[in-house]
Amino acid sequence: MANYLWWRDGVIYQIYPRSFKDSNGDGIGDLPGITAKLDYLAWLGVEAVWLSPIYPSPFYDFGYDISDYEDIDPLFGSLADFDQLLLEAHKRKIRVVMDLVMNHTSHLHPWFIESRAGRESGKRDWYIWRDPAPDGGPPNNWQSVFGGSAWEYDAVSGQFYYHQFLKEQPDLNWRNPAVYQRMFQMMRFWLERGVDGFRLDVIEALYKDAEFRSNPTVWRPDLAGFGLRAYDRQQHLYDRNQPEIMDVLRDIRRLLDKYPERMAVGETSDLKSAISYIGADKLHLAFNFEFNAQNKNTLPWLPRYFQNVVQRYEAQLPADGWPCYVFSNHDTPRHASRLGGGPYADARAKVAATLLLTQRGTPFLYYGEELGMQTTPIPRNELQDPVGLRYWPLYSGRDPSRTPMQWTSDPHAGFSTHKPWLRVNPDYGRRNVAEQTEDPLSVLSYYRRLIRLRREAPALRRGAIQFLQKRPVEGLAYLRVAPEQTYLIALNFFGREITLKLDEALPQPHWQLRLSTAFGEHRRVRGNTIKLAPFEACLLEAEQEY
Template sequence: MDNKHWWRGAVIYQIYPRSFLDTDGDGVGDLPGIVDRLDYIARLGVDAIWISPFFKSPMADFGYDIADYRDVDPLFGTLADFDRLLDKAHSLGIKVMIDQVLSHCSAEHAWFRESRESRDNPKADWYVWADPKEDGTAPNNWMSLFGGVAWRWEPRREQYYLHNFLAAQPDLNFHNPDVRAATLDNVKFWLDKGVDGLRLDAINFCFHDRQLRDNPPKPKEKRVGRGFSADNPYAYQYHYYNNTQPENVAFLEELRALMDRYPDVAALGEISSEDSLATTAEYVSEHRLHMGYSFELLTDDHSAGYIRGTVERLEAAMTEGWPCWAVSNHDVQRAVTRWGQGDASPGLAAQLVALVCSLRGSVCLYQGEELGLPEADVPYADLQDPYGKTFWPNFKGRDGCRTPMPWTTQESAGFSDGRPWLPIPAGHRAISVAAQEADPSSVLNRVRAFLAWRRGQPALTAGSITFLDAPEPVLAFRRDGEGQSLLAVFNLSAQPVHWSLPDGLAVRPIDGPGVIPGQLAQGRITLPARGVFYARID
């Protein structure tokens, strides 16, 4: 890849630092733990890491409630530890992206502590404050993603403040130019340190409707949650006014102008709106974000038709931008459980990595995905996630995908000398890194082999994508570009299937290592359960 555009087609490995490796025995992962495992990450063959928040925080939402944007929480280490991490990653050829949570912060941030004291202090207008209705109720009907009304009463000001997430995460008022300037200055701090990119959390939530108009109700049959449970009152509304406002586009252009002052950096936006694909297409362009991704492939629907329809819709809308795809992250049930429906086999785990890495765009792989980790069943007594506690038992929250990384088969899985902050299932220890290292057929070694092979396939990293008609459960598409044309065919089921090549399509099978291969005979491809077929198109 051209280093100036290293992010195009890049494989980005997401690290959830609390759960990666603990080096000081407190049961929580830390930055030195990431440093200790950078060689492991380099051997995977990824291009970059994305580190979830490690900034000072009361940890109400485990770091996504930031109290100081420019310092490391002592739980994770120090700024010096981050500098060591950055230096070592760069020495290994790994780019470093960090989470930036711009739309909201912690209620313990100095800005908010000042703002809540009165209606006339220097930070009075830095958050979204509103008077109550005549009967004392909240200013409008907006709901919090984490349950309940999105407004919290503040007696000092006798006003409500907006929180789209937890009450401990007040929303900043981006209509205030001082807020935008201070936010960009915080971003500049990390760019000056030498980070290679930003993953922008909930980036479409920065602005709210100035008129505070009520969100309209959503019909029951359309209450489908992406990243949240359908019984969450949040799903009862069309979220037209509490996020994704027109003013956000101009702010993204301000952010991009700042980033363009630094060589070879990239911004990846997390986007969740009423039409996330349309918003992604709008936000990703030469003068806005470099990349965008949404929750569209983080759902329960794993049919070939759904995947094709999702990618084609974005391709049609995104005329100049660059997509990024993920099937797992720290907010949703792990993919082999979500899509496997009881089949969390090594073949499925390897196929999921191959599939997401064969789509046009960049890729986010979540820690443990390379091991084929299934979702952990965390008992209520061990639950940490406030989201899960609110909606238990219908929705068990996000702890099941956040359990610590299993490095060994030992009781604490080589993660910590203390008690891990979340329990590590015995089933995870059985497929630990140590258990898989020596097995050539393990998911870990399959993923390593596949990612090494992908690097040599320019059509996969930079080419266009065109889907071919195929019946369920077959997903077939071609990738064309950079002097290469490839055919990729996936059997998304646990049963063998056959698929005939379209008339006039001449191919030569090639070995895509790490996957269960299909076979071609007389124009007919035979795909075993979870099978994958790659071929050069003549």
């Protein structure tokens, strides 16, 4: 396929390894389990998998606290298992992206153990240590994302160390050239092993203000918990997104450009940062979380909301930037529940899938969303997420979106022969891969057809996007236009029949239906109107004129 580039044209699928497939009966997913399911992923049509952290870790934050950057935790397997996964994935033309946490390590990493041994330690400056404030308290007002002060006092040395997350996750000092060089050495280790790219965790946090100034306070009622955390009540001018980060991004890009077809996608906290981090000399991609409702109480299921997100994003993107969208991930409630749940959850899931997979940009899927998997209520006595344990019952944490993949209607959803590390959603008897594979009307079958159509249609992969209504109310209509092809996408967000009246003229009157969620045939396009069945999502291709 001419000019096909996997990270730009393909679909990337996030796997939370401990919840995907257990191969050895310990109730925890592992690398051989993922390898065993590569044929499923190839059948689904995804171009790459992103693996959440699989490095050695004490798992205070489920792998985002790394104690060795160049090995695999025995819980998941071995380096040999990883190499086998990489080999088998590449045989199926599936790329492998690793989650890379460069902002902080585990407090049990040998580097930090040496660093905290004393002020004269050779690795003292590998982490961020500061003297107490004049009153004996923390050096400034910086707060942890997970709650409380971001400074932890060390009685042995009489100094505080900085941790943007848990106290068991001390931040590295990127102003130390030795740290900088060592992290790039680690990236080369994985690139030489054949890894295809990196998802860069909290990449905007690598640098902190050199003067350690306190953040100003701010009131943000739009955030989850209405500022439940003190972190939410600060304007983060000094503890993230410092100017020096741009040099890191450029150096990462220079490194990746030495290896064929490698990529990096960054995680940032806002759209402004995401846009500034991408380009020909910076990151390939950075997540736009405005479909994801990251840190928000809710995400409105309204056509105008999504159109505004896309239009603002497209207007601000640099000419050498490329969009990137995601509905769900390991940190947020699953969107099949977040967008309404209930009896119409599957219908909405198909509309959301169409919206995601027909945007100009790279779509990221979260394991199980292709089944319409929903957020699973977890009782207090089964919670494992440290954030949920801290804030329950106001917030139950991230466990509800990390439950085991639902493969079959067998016990434990075919995920394991043993009781899983988290309970399985009770709907697994009917919502599973085996059942939905056989049902042509299932969410899974629709995702597969949509992914295949996207791969085959250059307009859906690379075409410009043009919205056809100025103020959409009930649905969305937009064109994807490439030199050789034009697609019309129409979405009904609600459970009633609607007729969309277009403000922009269609380029031609004749359209061929390529995919729809609705039953039966009817003429959808009449002049400048589009008639849609309840919760219908349809894709039509302009007929070629000869």
